[in-house]
Amino acid sequence: MVSGGQQQEEAHVAVLAFPFGTHAAPLHALARGLAAAAPLVWFSFFNSAKSNASLLQGGDAPPNLKFYDVSDGLTAGFAVNPRNPEEEIELFMQVTPGNFRDGIEKAVRSASGASISCVVSDAFLWFAGDLAREMGAGVPWVPLWTGGIRSLSAHIYTDALRTIVGVGEEGGAVMATKADTELGFLPGMSGTRVRDLPEGIVFGNLSSVFARLLHRMGQELPLATAVVLNTFDVLDPAINDDLRAKFKACHLVGPLNLLLPPPQHPELDSDPSGCLRWLDKLPRGAVAYVSFGTVMSPPPGELAELAEGLESCGAPFLWSLKEKLRARLPAGFLERTQARGLVVAWAPQPLVLAHPATGAFMTHCGWNSVMESLAGGVPMVCRPFLGDQRLNARTVASLWRVGVEFEAGKMTRDGVVGALGAVLGSEEGRKMRERACALGEAAREAVQQGGSSAEALQAVVKVICGSGDA
Structure with missing residues (x-):
């Protein structure tokens, strides 16, 4: 178990999840690890009801970690439109950040009035930085990027990529003329090509809700108190160094599946199919x-x-x-x-x-x-x-x-x-x-005691406990 040093009994951390795909699970793992390491701190985890139900199947949370359902923006009987797979995300984003504000108000009442002292979020939720500032001066915002750091780098450099590579109508012309252009002009990205980039950067629908969300995220993350990454030091050292220069603080805590494995439940069959x-x-x-x-x-x-x-x-x-x-x-x-x-x-x-x-x-x-x-x-x-x-x-x-x-x-x-x-x-x-x-x-x-990722997690604990620099 890691230790955060001197902890504030009234510390109350809001954890904001992005309830789509596999995003919520790594944030859940991080929240469990932080809650176990800081038992005197309240942790309130905000997520859609559907996603929370999936995370909590058969599992027990640390006693200082409580889960709250927030609105997902869907109406009763909603069915996914296969022609618009982003519709659920669009509807969810229409009710944010108001749904999180409502959940936080409820959590503060449940935590004996303990106000929010830190906001941890999925990095996609760029507005979490605004929420942290609303909570008071000096309230840290600590986003977790759950994906690979090459894609994070691409989102950070979106404006530069659009200037250097250019974009065509809906980005289609870029794929036809520059798909195999290498991205060696970006730190650590030699060997990758324009065609490898995520949609919404220089091709695809650049004006979609998702593309605009990620573009804004890339602009906001450098303002975060500290950015947490699900990777470890030796994988991409050049990109690690560049992101450390871009962010106020950058903590590599991965692989989260090794550092903070899911809880074991002896009463459940972990291999029902044999x-x-x-x-x-x-x-x-x-x-x-x-x-x-x-x-x-x-x-x-x-x-x-x-x-x-x-x-x-x-x-x-x-x-x-x-x-x-x-x-x-x-x-x-x-x-x-x-x-x-x-x-x-x-x-x-x-x-x-x-x-x-x-x-x-x-x-x-x-x-x-x-x-x-x-x-x-x-x-x-x-x-x-x-x-x-x-x-x-x-x-x-x-x-x-x-x-x-x-x-x-x-x-x-x-x-x-x-x-x-x-x-x-x-x-x-x-x-x-x-x-x-x-x-x-x-x-x-990296995840063993004294390893780079274990030490990075200790640094995150200190940030959320208010007992150390980012």
Whole structure:
């Protein structure tokens, strides 16, 4: 357990979550860790009811961490419009920051009138800095960036990128003429290209709610008391140094899945589908694990190509696939591959990636998944879809060299066979695993007592307790 030194009994920290995708989980982990380290401080966690329910399934929070539901802006019976996947975010942003103000007022009353002494938030919620200032002079704002730091750097440099690269109508012209332009003019970004950037920076809909939110975030983060990053020192040292120069203070506390692992609940079965028992029967490094996270899924055509590739490659595979998507698999696929394949609705991913039988991870390259794969020393086969996933995939395959990407960015039968063959059965694949294992070992050293990430978390505790400099 870390210690924050002298703590103020009346300290009260507001924690503001972004309730979409996998954003809330890392912030929840950070809040749990801070609350455990500062038991005399009140922590109030504000999130949508739906997201809070997901975080709290079967778990106990520290006694000084309380959860509050805030309005998500949705009406009763709301259904997601598949043609406008950002609609939920748009509706949520329409009721912010008023929903958080309402929640904070309730939390202050519940905490015996203890006013807010610090605001911790998801970095997306740039207005949290304004809320902190409203709470009083000197109230710190501490945002957590949950994604990869290359994408954070891109958001910080959005105006420079738009000036240097330029933008076309809806950004489309940029992709046609400058997609392969390298970003070496930005610190630490050599080897990445314009095409790898998240949408909304120089291509895509630059005026969407999400693009404008991230642009404003990049302008506001340098004003924060301290910025917390879910990474560790050795991954991207040049970008780490640049961000430290941009921010008042910058604390690298990752990987959060190692530093602050989820609580264990002995009464719950952590492996209801029997994935780990199935892996126990297979040779070391032989299995391809396939999962594209809880939000994304491949287009129907690619899903079928992926299935055909898994059937043709000959390697044992574990595939985490939602039940509703199984109808899109080729006829007879499950029956033909049941001797060496296991398809489940959910898998305990960190445990699967830590299992010695897992030799490759086919992933969308969400940052949490990348961190978990490195922690397990497992090379990746990358099929990114949106946001920072392309930058993460480029970093994994071309810069860290612990994985491969698909040609033209899409899965085909032959592409799946070739990618898995390269990772599981080649000399270069063996070297990928060695490099991944080395990064995993560095990650474990960072989170041990005295390690860089553990020390960084102590620094964050001191900020939120008001007992130290940022």
